[in-house]
Amino acid sequence: MTIYCRGNESASGTPVPAPLNIAHRGASASAPEHTFAAYDLALDLGADYIEQDLQLTADSVLVVLHDESLDRTARGPRGWCTGRVRDRVLADLRTCDVGSWFNEAHPDRARSEYVGLRIPTLEEVLQRYGRSTRYYIETKQPEAAPGMEQHLVSLLRRFELLPASSQDWTVLIQSFSPESLRKLHTLHEALPLIQLFRRGRIPEPLDSVLEAVSGYAVGIGPSWRDVTSELVAVARRHGLAIHPYTVNEPEDMRRLLDLGVTGLFTDFPERFDCLRR
Numbered sequence: 001m002t003i004y005c006r007g008n009e010s011a012s013g014t015p016v017p018a019p020l021n022i023a024h025r026g027a028s029a030s031a032p033e034h035t036f037a038a039y040d041l042a043l044d045l046g047a048d049y050i051e052q053d054l055q056l057t058a059d060s061v062l063v064v065l066h067d068e069s070l071d072r073t074a075r076g077p078r079g080w081c082t083g084r085v086r087d088r089v090l091a092d093l094r095t096c097d098v099g100s101w102f103n104e105a106h107p108d109r110a111r112s113e114y115v116g117l118r119i120p121t122l123e124e125v126l127q128r129y130g131r132s133t134r135y136y137i138e139t140k141q142p143e144a145a146p147g148m149e150q151h152l153v154s155l156l157r158r159f160e161l162l163p164a165s166s167q168d169w170t171v172l173i174q175s176f177s178p179e180s181l182r183k184l185h186t187l188h189e190a191l192p193l194i195q196l197f198r199r200g201r202i203p204e205p206l207d208s209v210l211e212a213v214s215g216y217a218v219g220i221g222p223s224w225r226d227v228t229s230e231l232v233a234v235a236r237r238h239g240l241a242i243h244p245y246t247v248n249e250p251e252d253m254r255r256l257l258d259l260g261v262t263g264l265f266t267d268f269p270e271r272f273d274c275l276r277r
C-alpha cells in the first residue's frame, strides 16, 4: 500500500529545509526509472528533488538514462535500442520503450500505462516540470562524453535555472568524477556541486580530501553504508552537505538522520517523507 504523507510542497523559489528527500531515478521502486511516470509519482509522494542520470547521444543530446548501455531497460528495434547510448542518435532512442522492462521485472507493480514510455531528454524534463520542482543531475561517465558539462550548463542557462540554483539549490549537480565537477565549477562557479564517492571508497586522509572538495562543491554523496559519525563531523566542519545514496529501509533512514545527514536518495520517497516529519 502506498502511504501519502503530503503533496509536493517543494516548488523552487524558497529554500527547502533539510533533510532533503531526493527521489533516486524518480520513484523508481514503483515506476520505471527515469520516466515521466516515475518523476510524476515522486513529486506526488513528497520528493523535494527528482534525480537525472545523464548520457550524451552520438548527436550530442543530453538524455536521461542510468546505464551507458541500453540493454537493461530499453526494448525495441535491436539496431537502435541495444548497445551504448553514445553510439545512437536521438532519433534511434525515440523508438525505444523504457517501461516494459519494469513490468517484466516487477509483475507485482506492473501497469499497462508503463508500456511504451520513452527516454526523456533533459530538455524535455526541464520543460515539463519547469520551476515546480528541483533537479539533482548526475554527469555519468563524463570522461567518455566530451562536452557533456558544456551542454548541461548551456541548457540550464537557456532555462534560466543558473541564478536560482546558486541561490537556493534549485539544481544540484553530482558526479563521481572530480574532473567533471571541476570543469562545471570553471564553467559556472556558483553552480552547487556534489562530490559522489563510490561504495567502500571514501578517500583518505578524510580531512584534507574534504577540505579540497569544499573548494568546488557544496556537499558529498557517499554510499549510505559508508556514513559514520566521523564522516558527518568532518563534512560539517568543512561546511559540506551530506546526501547518502540509496536508502530504502526506514530503519536505515532513521539511523542516518540520527547521524546528521542533510538529505538522502531513495527509491521510496514516500517512506522518507513520512519518517522525516
Ligand code: G3P
Binding pocket: 024, 053, 066, 138, 174, 196, 221, 245, 246, 265
Ligand atoms: O547519484 C547517487 C546515486 O544515484 C549514485 O548511484 O548508480 O544509482 O547513479 P547510481
Ligand code: CA
Binding pocket: 051, 052, 053, 138
Ligand atoms: Ca545517480
